[in-house]
Amino acid sequence: MLEKSVIALSILISYFLQTSVSFFSLAGVKPDFLLILTIYFAVFRGSFSGLWIGFMGGLLQDFNLGGILDIQSNQMEFFTGIHALPKALVGFIVGKLSRNINKESPLIISLMLFSASIGYGIFVFSSINIFHQDIAAEAFFTKIFPESIYNAILSVVWMKFLKWAMPSVYSVTSRRYL
Amino acid sequence: MLANYLAKYKSGISILIIILFCSSNLIWKSNILSRTANKASIILDFFSETFHGIGEGVKRVVGSYSSYQNIKEERDLLREKLHASRELKVKVKELQRENIRLLQLLKIPPVVDFPVIQAEVISQDPDNWFRTIIINKGSNDGVSTYMPVMAVQVKRSTIGTHQTEKLVQAVVGKVIQVNPNSSRILPIVDKHSRLGIRLSRTNHWAMLMGKNSKSELPQLDYLSLSVFAKLGDEIVTSGGEGIFPKRLLVGYIGKNVERLGGFQRTDVIPAIDFQKLDYVYIIKKKWDKSKFKFKSLTVDSITEE
Numbered sequence: 277m278l279e280k281s282v283i284a285l286s287i288l289i290s291y292f293l294q295t296s297v298s299f300f301s302l303a304g305v306k307p308d309f310l311l312i313l314t315i316y317f318a319v320f321r322g323s324f325s326g327l328w329i330g331f332m333g334g335l336l337q338d339f340n341l342g343g344i345l346d347i348q349s350n351q352m353e354f355f356t357g358i359h360a361l362p363k364a365l366v367g368f369i370v371g372k373l374s375r376n377i378n379k380e381s382p383l384i385i386s387l388m389l390f391s392a393s394i395g396y397g398i399f400v401f402s403s404i405n406i407f408h409q410d411i412a413a414e415a416f417f418t419k420i421f422p423e424s425i426y427n428a429i430l431s432v433v434w435m436k437f438l439k440w441a442m443p444s445v446y447s448v449t450s451r452r453y454l
Numbered sequence: 455m456l457a458n459y460l461a462k463y464k465s466g467i468s469i470l471i472i473i474l475f476c477s478s479n480l481i482w483k484s485n486i487l488s489r490t491a492n493k494a495s496i497i498l499d500f501f502s503e504t505f506h507g508i509g510e511g512v513k514r515v516v517g518s519y520s521s522y523q524n525i526k527e528e529r530d531l532l533r534e535k536l537h538a539s540r541e542l543k544v545k546v547k548e549l550q551r552e553n554i555r556l557l558q559l560l561k562i563p564p565v566v567d568f569p570v571i572q573a574e575v576i577s578q579d580p581d582n583w584f585r586t587i588i589i590n591k592g593s594n595d596g597v598s599t600y601m602p603v604m605a606v607q608v609k610r611s612t613i614g615t616h617q618t619e620k621l622v623q624a625v626v627g628k629v630i631q632v633n634p635n636s637s638r639i640l641p642i643v644d645k646h647s648r649l650g651i652r653l654s655r656t657n658h659w660a661m662l663m664g665k666n667s668k669s670e671l672p673q674l675d676y677l678s679l680s681v682f683a684k685l686g687d688e689i690v691t692s693g694g695e696g697i698f699p700k701r702l703l704v705g706y707i708g709k710n711v712e713r714l715g716g717f718q719r720t721d722v723i724p725a726i727d728f729q730k731l732d733y734v735y736i737i738k739k740k741w742d743k744s745k746f747k748f749k750s751l752t753v754d755s756i757t758e759e
Contacts, residue, residue, distance in 0.1 A: 291498075292505035295577040295588075299513060304729060306582055324465050331472050339495045340577065341584055342631040342638040343488075344646050352631075354488035357476030359581065364472045368465070400583055407480040409645050409665060411583075418670055419582045 279444055286313060286442065287329065291336045305422045307430045310337065311396055314367040315389050315431070316438045319379055323371025330367030334360030358407065362399035366392050385435055386428040393424035499636035502577040503590050518544055554608065568699070568739045570604075571595055575731050576636065585644040585664075587627070589734060592635045600741035601629045602698045603639050605726050605734045624703040624725035625649070625691060626734050637736075642704065643672050643728055650694035651704055656681050659692050662704060662722060671708055671721040683707045683720055697741050 290309035293300065300307055310333035318326025337359040343352035370392050377384055397420030404411055460467065479488050521543055573589035591597050603626040611618050627641035640647050647664035651674070660677040677683060687707040693700035708721030 288501070292502060292509075294581070295579070296502045296506040296509055299509075301729065304582075306579065308581065324468065327465065327468055327472065335491075336498065337581060339492055339498055340588070341586055342495060343492060344630060344640070351484040352489065352492075353483035354479070354492055355483075355584075356479035356488045356491060358480065361472065361476035361480075364476075365469075368469065400581075403480065404583060407483075411645070412666070412668060414669075415583075423582050 282442060282444075283317075283329065286438075287333050287336065290333065291340075294337075295340055302426065303422075305419075305426055307426045308393065308396075308423060309434070310334070311363060311366070311393060312389065312427060312431055312434050313438070314363055315370055315385075315392050316435055318367045318371035319374045319377075319385065319388065321371075323368045326367030326371035327364050328367075330363035330365075331360050334363035337363075355408070358403050359400065362396050362403060366396045366399065369395070382432050382435070386431050389431040390424050390428035393427045394420060397421075397424065495631075496633045496636070499576070499588055499633055502588060503636070506574075506576040517547070521547075568737045570735045570737055571597065572733060572735045573597075573637075574733055578731065585641050585728070587639040587641055587731065587734070589637050589639060589736075590635065591736065592633045592637050594634050596738060597629055597632055597637050597736055598740060599629055599632055600697050602702070602737045602739060603627050603629060603734050604702065604737065605731060607726060607730065622703070622725050624705070625698065626726055626728075626731070628697055629736065639734070641728060643724060647672070648695075649698070649704065650692040651689050652692040653677070653681060653683065653707075654688035654690045654701075655684075659694065662689070666721065668710065668712075669721055671723060672705070674707070674720045674722050676717045677720065679713065679716060679718055681718070683711060683718065685709060689722060697739075699737065699739060 287310070290313045293309045294306065300309075311330075314326055314330035314333060317329045335356070338354075338356045341355045341358075343354040370388060374388060377388070379385070397416070401411060401415055401420065479485065482488075522540060571591055573591035573595075575587055576590050577586075577588035579585055579587075589603075604623060605626045606621055606623045609620045609622045611620070625642060627639045627644070627647060629637050630640045631638040641664075642649055642662060643664055645663075645665035647662075649662040650659065651662045652659050658678050658681045661675050663673045663675050666673040674683075674689065685707055689704045689706065691698040691700060691702040691704060703725050705722045705724040705726075708723045711718060711720045713719075
């Protein structure tokens with residue numbers, strides 16, 4: 277129960293760090309704290325944790341977006357799922373792929389996060405294009421790539437912080453591989 | 455039996471549930487599930503405001519710490535003066551911030567005949583894809599949907615060695631969702647935003663689209679080919695859509711001008727720096743929908759006339 281509360285709290289803190297605090301923004305690019313948290317759980321806890329934590333975190337982001345009123349139908353249109361689905365699937369895939377990697381190496385974790393960020397970015401880009409409006413392909417260079425680099429660099433410090441803040445996640449994995 | 459089956463295939467079943475949930479919400483964007491689930495945003499907004507307050511507090515502490523570090527280096531020389539100067543510095547900074555804010559409020563020229571409410575930005579841009587602003591004023595303060603939102607910012611420019619400061623008052627966006635103590639704003643830079651504008655110099659009408667297929671800047675569309683739009687030309691609201699009052703500053707004509715059929719398109723540089731948005735003010739002007747409800751044209755109505 278305590279562990280679940282800690283996980284919920286970590287999702288909420290990551291969400292608030294992403295939306296309410298502006299000092300992590302560099303040249304207009306923000307890191308994705310929820311994605312880093314998802315990858316942390318996916319790598320150290322497995323694909324099932326990655327899947328659900330990614331989904332919950334993404335859902336919070338979707339709620340933050342609110343809705344747009346469609347004047348023709350006079351109905352609010354919501355974005356539920358636009359972050360939740362990509363985050364959940366990326367969390368699941370990373371969990372599966374990271375079974376046999378060296379989890380002690382910050383470089384490997386950073387590369388993992390970089391690839392996951394690229395994959396997630398492409399997924400979000402496709403979702404927006406399919407279900408909402410078309411976005412220029414240059415978004416890959418202006419949004420996806422810078423955000424992925426930022427996430428990968430930040431992960432070196434942030435993963436250490438998460439290991440310190442939630443040692444139980446890390447120790448469970450260590451036991452599993454002993 | 456069922457429990458064993460669920461435990462064995464828990465990942466597969468979870469993926470299936472998540473995919474079904476998300477794809478149904480993405481396809482039917484206005485379904486009851488989304489509508490109900492989005493009510494949770496009221497709770498999230500409350501916590502966002504609290505967290506924003508904590509963040510600002512941390513920022514102030516970090517700021518005070520860095521100024522403390524600077525003073526520490528001079529401690530050996532001016533030990534006795536240190537405490538007084540540190541306190542003074544912090545106080546001056548606080549007063550400066552307050553002074554700028556009050557100056558901004560005082561210097562707001564009466565461009566609109568409607569009352570305004572000042573609000574603080576408590577959450578902005580949940581990711582790098584969408585532009586959403588959440589403020590700490592809602593229906594309890596008299597905010598309702600489609601109220602125009604503006605901001606005042608200090609713009610600094612350097613001409614030679616001389617630095618000038620100018621107060622800019624311009625359009626931020628419109629309110630799209632209202633909760634009791636918070637509201638969501640659709641900024642003019644969001645790809646869903648549309649705004650009726652006119653070119654201040656020539657009075658030609660056009661439309662400002664948040665979506666731009668070629669750059670990150672908003673785009674001016676449907677501008678007549680007869681207009682020679684120059685870089686830096688001022689763009690103001692047309693008032694045509696009935697939401698915004700007329701002649702509020704929106705931005706300036708950007709570099710890329712493109713001809714398309716009988717119209718031209720151009721990039722627009724917003725007058726407001728959306729990265730530095732702390733405070734906004736909402737113009738309490740309600741959108742009169744009735745003006746835009748036209749009777750459908752029928753053969754009978756033509757012959758009667």
